[in-house]
Amino acid sequence: MLLRTLGEARLEGAASDLAGRRKDLALLAYLARKSPRAVSRAELADLLWEDRDAARARQSLRQALLELKRVVGEGLVAAADQARLEPDAVDLDVREFEAAIAAGRLDDAVSWWQGDFLAGLEETAGESLRVWLEVEREVLRRSLGFALDRLTAEASGRGEWDRALEWAERWTRFLPDDDRGHIRLIETLRLAGRASEARVRYTNFEARLRSDLEREPSAELKALGLRIERELSRAQDSHRPGSAALFTPDLVGRSAPLAELAAGWDAARAGNVTVVVVEGETGIGKTRLVEEFVRQTEASGAAVVISLSAGAAGAEDSLASALLTRLGSAPGLGGASPATLAAIAARVPGVRERFPGAAFEVAPVGLDSAAAEALSVVSEERPVLLFLDDVERADGVTLASIATITRSAAGRVLIVLAVGENDSSGSVPAGLAAGSRPRRLKLPPLTATEVEALVASMLVLPAAERHTLATRLHEEAGGNPLYTIELAAALVDEGVLAVGQRGAWTLGHPERWSVPLSGSLRTMIERRTGRLSDEARIVAETVARLGPVAGETAVRAATNLSGDRFDAGRDELMARRLLRAAPPPGGGYQFHHQLVRRAILEEAARRERDLTVGRAPGDAPRRRTRLAVGVAGGLLAVALGFLAIRHLILPSPAGPPDRRQVLITAPDMTSGSSADDSVTAKLFVTALEQALSSRTPPPSLVQGTLVRMRRTDTLAVPDKATAREVAARAGVRMLLIPTVGRSRGRLRVGYRLENPANGETFGGSEQETQGDAQVPSTVERVAESAEREVSSAVTLVPRPDPLPAVTTTSLEALRLYASGERLTNLGEPAHTMLLRAVAIDTAFASAEALLAYLYWFAYDQRAAERHASAAIRALAGLPPGESLKARLDVANALEDWPTAIDCARALIERNPKASNPWQTLGQLLYFDRQFAAAIEAYDSARVRMSGGSEVPLLINRATVVARVGRLEEAVKEYEQAFAADPAILRHPYVNHEYGAVLARLGRVAEARAAYGARLAGTPEERAAAFRSMALLEANGGRFARASELLDDAVTGSTATGDTLGAAVGLLLRAAVGMTRGDTAAPLSDLAAVERYAAATPLPYEVVAHAVKLLARAGATPRAASLLARLQSQTTAVSDPARARLLIARGEVLLAAGETLEGRGAIEQALALDPTTDAKESAAFAAAAAGSPAQAAQRYDSLAADRGIDWDGHVVIELGNYLAARAWDSAGRPDRARLRYQKFLADWSAEPFDSTLPAVEDARRRLSRP
Incomplete structure (x- = not known):
């Protein structure tokens, strides 16, 4: 049977199709969407019959379930208090739709769409059902929009305009209110050369937005309309003879980044200081993007906008001074402190006249602090947008200034940092690591379709020629906008793009394209390749020489590198997005940008020419050094x-870098030398060491390196082979090999300079003595010559990093x-x-x-x-x-x-x-x-x-003091850290622990607000926030709400591929479900955890707790199997690890009926690590062993500190109830009654899960005489 829900609901393939029975079909669809989880009858009745009283709603539900049971059969399981649908009971079109999207079969997915989810049902639905319908519909509409977007883009990328238009038309038909579909249709018509039709579509949709939907067109739609008008205007102008200039290109392919910036601006205007780091390679359009956003912000008015270049800062206070100068006339500055106004007045004289009553004679504060305060007070009057460009070129002082300002500013401030590539290990310079935790926005290359849009904004060409040109430019420039624009301009200069006799642009033959690199392009590319290691440079040059696509076998053979060095060089090139694997069937390697290949070939040829004529090609930039993280x-x-x-x-490497220029080897005694000449050789080596003492590594460095090579003779001057390895390890530029020998009986003294990386000789000298009396002076002259040549030769060999x-x-x-x-x-x-x-x-x-x-x-x-x-x-x-x-x-x-x-x-x-x-x-x-x-x-x-920064220390110390019960002190230290760096509040672990401490102090609303702050983060952060919020709700007795939050957490973690997050979410959901009296759904969740544990290593804490829950749920064989896996993977050395393993083992033994052994294992765990989890298991074991009084005492201990455990052991929240049950069993009804009353009173202040089995049982027992 197939249940169709995309469109009007109907059941196909059944004896009775339930035609016209909307409520029955809606009930079946709801159960199918929730499958395999069970749904309570109360929830179903409220959902579908909320307009009826409870008794009539339950009766209607019973009749509907009976009808569905008749149709579906055993696939529908209807218990007294809940119902569920087996996953294979009916086929569901929505599942097929979602599976096709997940598998990448987008055209199949679209074929399932026949209309909105359960179309028309909202006409008779109550509020609850309407809310559920709208949520489901919105999720499915987004999936459909994603599929149609991809299909349209792929067809456009292939130049299949008719197919692209077909997908875009479907998009606007299926989702008529989705702006993106209309924008894609209008853009595709424009790119297909049908600008007039595009204008008609734009005009019609704009009018519909204003009249029917009563909203203004989006900025993106307006920009598209202006672009079409300009192109239509250009189409008329382009036929004028002699028109050969390219138009200024539009900003294309950056709608999503602009939206991210807008979201940051919204957050800032709401009062949250926001830092956005825009990252990307040179030419990717960082500055252009932010400048467009700045222009839009300025046009909207009511904002203070400041743009500065961080890379232009030279003097120590230049960035802060520039910022203060720009803020000197800003509204709201009068709210600054006198010390800050004094600091500004020292640089902006007009401030004194503007605030004549201010006390300017006080000592001014530091410039960074003044800038941060000035930003804050100005933002109280108007929100502030601060754009700092070229951050990667900033010096250390400027980076520290930026970090201080971003950390200290408050109020409605958005700080946008544009960061290009630099020599550090990441895109964001290390100096900002101590600043606010930023939003990261990495700009991707343009797609082929976007490159075509870029070309279309620069000149008017027939659609076919424009597609050919854009495809070639995308291949050459790899989607880099600046490279694309520079290449297009070069093609005009070369005549490949020309104006024909009628004044229209025409495209020459693509096979004739041979465009020289412009100076600006070459400089940008050399900036990227100049930082490569030796291995990466050799691999890059080899791939470049072998052609646009180079086979792996040929490249490996041509580099003459060992396998490991080749792999290291190749991996570095791929990590820097210079090289990539070539597509099958050929395979091999190719450059991301063919421009890079051409630049590497030209540089290699130039370097070879320079070395041939003896001129230094320039000192290559120093390789990136590793940054230790403390x-x-x-x-x-x-x-x-x-x-x-x-x-x-x-x-850290010993010795300053300037003492690693040259390493002197043992002398090379050439033919004809005598035994007596060895004395001269030693004299020569000594003279060289003295002359080059400031350029050679200290003896301790050489000796230490030899020790680490496990050489026994570490005091002797190393031979050439050994010296080569020492140089490679210690990061020495060159070797100096002294030579001593005789020619026609006369002593000759000299040296050779070699590159230790490849053995290449690039310098040297030799002199002949006339007699023994001249040996000392000859040695001295040669040593002086060596010092001069080494001094000038350092530019020939790049300085390698020490290993x-x-x-x-x-x-x-x-x-x-x-x-x-x-x-x-x-x-x-x-x-x-x-x-x-x-x-x-x-x-x-x-x-x-x-x-x-x-x-x-x-x-x-x-x-x-x-x-x-x-x-x-x-x-x-x-x-x-x-x-x-x-x-x-x-x-x-x-x-x-x-x-x-x-x-x-x-x-x-x-x-x-x-x-x-x-x-x-x-x-x-x-x-x-x-x-x-x-x-x-x-x-x-x-x-x-x-x-x-003291922030890490404050956070770590707060976490520890909370463990010893000093909760107020912990909150104080957490909040001191947040005041120093507000972004730390959103750090997942810090945020979770802070909320836990607040909850233990009874400040639940503050804890809830703290966790909610993380919902604005990444999908992974949102999922983690949902987990924290779920534990908080469980702590307050709201287990139903906790279960809903965990649904969101599991969905989010699964969608992002976060295996650990998904496993933890499933584990928590199983624990909550079991506490609510369910076992079927928790066992299903635990099965998923078991699959994760079989596929990838999980923390032993997670697996051990899964074992415990399986044992408690009665799945003893599964618990034993998972325990065996845990024991095979865990080496329990620490006390906490051993305790977790013992708890899991004890729980399995208890479930198997081996009570004495199980209780013994758990008691051992409690002695090793007395956590709340161990205490709860010990109480459970005591009850199972027939010691209810001891069990009751341990449950009392748990109940006294309810909520201390935040590792997900949800059953601990029932401490008083469990203690009451134990006291009942121990024959102490008086104590039991007090615990039942305390259990219910704990949650009476707020709405809690009143249907919780423990709550119902406690009430029933209290009602006994």
């Missing part, structure tokens, strides 16, 4: 502290480790690189330790244990600092907190005045449940802080 640098929550700990002790200072005998393994560590710091998967490294060097302790840490962080404890064991075996002989770092990684991976704490204390001994090691110690003590000691460690860290 706790005080941005990891804000204890729950995320694991990742911070290991970065605190990453070694990590860790011990391994293999340079290849070290390079892989460096790549893996860099990926780890970027938050990217690094396992593959590190596994290759340990395969090459099986005694590579640091790589094994990092692998152990990464597998633990990914919840794969067995893999973490394997690599931790390998690291421990290889620790012997490591330098102390490296050994400490590896031991800390291993201790984290094994959750061996005592050892990790010892490492932290050793770290403090090495640097007792630093704050970061004390913060690390505080986190580790927290993990080990030593809360008082953790607080002391955080206090020691605070005393030692010398600059930087």
Whole structure:
């Protein structure tokens, strides 16, 4: 049977199709949409018959269910208090529609659409049913709009205009009130060369909006109308002879980013300081986008708009000064403090005349603080939009100024930062890490269709020629707007685009296109490629030389790189969006932009010419260095502290960079030299070391590098092969090889300069002595010559980054480790690189330790244990600092907190005045449940802080003090952190813990408001917010509301591919369902958790609690199976981990009837880690073992602090009820009655889930005589 709901409802394929029975069909559709979850009869009656009294509504429901049962059969399960429909009872067109969209079969999805969901049913529906219908319809309409948008865009991209118009027409027919469909139809008509028809469609839709829908056209629609009018005007003008100028291009493909900026502006105008970071590669249109938004904002009036270039700041106070100068005449400035007005008056003389009564003689505040306050007070009068461009070019002082201003400003302020590519590990410069948590807006390249729209705005061409031109430009420029515009202009200059005899634009033959790169394009591309590593540069040049598409085998062979170095270079190019995999069937590699390939070829040819004639091609920009991340640098929550700990002790390269220019090798004794000449060689080496003392690495660096190479002779001057590896590890530019030999009996002394990366010789000198008496002077002259040549040769060889200072005998393994560590710091998967490294060097302790840490962080404890064991075996002989770092990684991976704490204390001994090691110690003590000691460690860290943000320290300390019951102090510290950085309130973990503390203080409304602040974030953040809100509602007895919120949480996490979030949401929903007396739906949710656990490692806490719920629900075999999986994957070393495992084991034993063994396991868990979860299981076990008095006492303990547990153990919220049941069993009805009364009184202040089985049972028992 097929239930059709998209359009008028009908049931096909049944003996009775229920024709005309709208309510019955609506009931069937509602159950089908909720399947496999059960729905209470009360909910169904209220939904469909709310206009009737309760008795008549229930009667109507019974009759409808009987009718459906007759038609559907066993697929409809109708119990006394609920009903549900099996998933396979009927086929549902909506399910087919959604499945087709999810599978990418968009045309199939559209074919299912015959109208709105349950069309016409709203005519007889009550309010509840109408609300449900509208929600369902809106979701389905959005899905349909998505499908039609994609289908229209794909057809347009292929130049299939008729097909594109067909999809767009359907869009406007199916969704007549959706502006996007009309805009797409009008735009497609324009691109198809039918501008006159597009104008007619635009005029008709604009009139309908104003008359029928009573609203103004959107800004995007208005812009499209203006564009059509301009094109029609140009079409007339373009036929005038001699018209050869390109029109200024329109801003295309940026409707969504403009909408994001508008959303940020709305948030700012509502009183929330908002920071939006607009990111993208050079030429992608960041400035153009924001300038258009600024123009629209200025046109709307009633706003203060300021645009500045952060990259132009040079002097220390130039950015703040420029901002204060612009704010000097702004309305509302009079509300600033005298100190701020004094700071502004020092730069804007007119301020004194404007505010004659102000006290300007006070000491002015700092410029950054003055700028932040001025923004805040001005925003009270009018909202402020501050646009800072070129942030990636700002110096450190300017970045610090931006961070301070964004953190300190308040009120109706929107700060937009345009950030291009820079040398840091991310798009946002590191100096902003301490500022407000921004919204990130990364601009994508234009699609082929959008490039065609861009071309259409620049010149008028016949549709076919325009499509050909746009397709070629998209291939060449990869969707980069600036590259596209520059290429189009170059094509005009070259005559490929020309004006014909009638004055109209014409396109030459595409095969004749050979456009030289303009200077501006070449500069932009060289800025991107100049930061590449040696491996990436070699791979890029090789791919470029082999053609537009290069096969992988050919590229690997031509680079002459080892497999690992090739992979590292290729991965870097792909990460930077320079290279991509070529499409099948050919495969291989190609550049994202063919322009990049041409620029790389031209640069390689120019460099080869320069080297041939002996002229330096210029000093290549220094490669990006890895940025170590410490706790005080941005990891804000204890729950995320694991990742911070290991970065605190990453070694920094020893020695200043200018002492890594040249490394002197052992002398090369050429043919003819005698044994006596070795004395001269030593004299020569000594003279070279003295002459180049400021350019050679310090001996300690060379010796330390040799130690980490496991070389035994670390004091001798290294031979050339060894020196090459030392140079690669330590980051030395060049080698100097002294040469000593004889020719015709005369001593010759000289040297060669080599590039250690490729062995290329690029300099040298040699002199001949006339006799032994001249040897010292000759040696001195040659040494001086070497110093001069090294000084000038540094521009020939790019300065390489030093590799990590860790011990391994293999340079290849070290390079892989460096790549893996860099990926780890970027938050990217690094396992593959590190596994290759340990395969090459099986005694590579640091790589094994990092692998152990990464597998633990990914919840794969067995893999973490394997690599931790390998690291421990290889620790012997490591330098102390490296050994400490590896031991800390291993201790984290094994959750061996005592050892990790010892490492932290050793770290403090090495640097007792630093704050970061004390913060690390505080986190580790927290993990080990030593809360008082953790607080002391955080206090020691605070005393030692010398600059930087206190926010992470405040957050971590607040979390710990809350654990020891100092709730008011915790709230104070949280709010102190929020005052310093308001964006931290939206951090998922911080926000959740803050709300939990508020709830424990009885400030539930504030907790609810805090959680609601996260709903404006990303889909993942919204899902997490729903989980927090659900726990809060359960804490207040509103389990039905909690279940609804968890529905939203699970849907959001599933849609975004957040496996862990989905598993946690399902687990919480199962717990809530079981507390409400249901088992069928919770078992279904737990089955999904089991599938997740089988497919990917989950935290042992999640799996252990799933075991507990399965055992409580009576699914003992499933609980035992999941427990076996948990035991096979978990290496329970820490007390909390062992306790979780013991609880899960005890619950399975209890469910299997082995009461004594089960209770014993749980009591062990309680002794190891007395959490509320352990207490609840211990009480449950005591009751199962026939010790109701002991069970009652433990439930009393839980009830005394109801709501302390925020890990999702929802049953704990029933503490007083459970205690009452236990006292009943213990024969103490007096105590039981008090607990029942307390249980009901706890939730009487607010509406709660009055149908909760526990509530009904408590009332029934209290009503007994």
